[in-house]
Amino acid sequence: MIQISPEDLELFKKHFHFYESWKKSACIRNYGKQEYNDMVYLYTKYVDAKQVFNHWCSSCRIELVEYLYRWFVNETHTTWYKEDQPVEEAPAIIEEPVIENKPIKRRRKK
Secondary structure: OOOOOHHHHHHHHHOHHHHHHHHHHOOOOOOOHHHHHHHHHHHHHHHOOOOOOOOOOHHHHHHHHHHHHHHHHHOOOOOHHHHOOOOOOOOOOOOOOOOOOOOOOOOOOO
């Protein structure tokens, strides 16, 4: 298990909304050069130092977010985002009785 420094943990938390947005709507907005540089720094420091990403390639940028935060979420020491979410219970299924009506005959419009 790798220990993440507090400054880097803040960077992970700061840019976590990109990963949530990608998971929910398959779209990432407001993804600038500074955010990209922060995530490349985190990826090369913690995940894989030999991986190369291109800022101009949109699929590379999305892969960076996806790979980095999938690694971050799967680490055992990252549970801060899970604790904040309330657990929702499934609503009870209520079956309503089916009322059979006579079918309506089709008529010409008047």
